[in-house]
Amino acid sequence: MQASKNNFSEKKSYLSNNTxxxxxxxxxxxxxxxxxxxxxxxxxxxxxxxxxHGENQWNLRTFLGS
Structure with a gap:
């Protein structure tokens, strides 16, 4: 995780439902x-x-809500 004042980024090379x-x-x-x-x-x-930056297409939800 890289953080600055009010934002941060996370780099992922694999898919995870827990993101x-x-x-x-x-x-x-x-x-x-x-x-x-x-x-x-x-x-x-x-x-x-x-x-x-993984090999497979990102196919996971992009939000917490339903």
């Missing part, structure tokens, strides 16, 4: 760090980006 949950976990870590370090309840908007 949305992995991104959510990363986002939670960023929010927790900010809340603890700055003692604030104002959390930044995070824009996650997945860069897929």
């Amino acid at each position: 949305p949950f992995q991104l959510l976990k990363y986002m939670m870590k960023i929010w927790e760090k900010k809340a603890i370090k700055e003692k604030t309840d104002k959390l930044p908007i995070i824009i996650p980006l997945v860069v897929y």
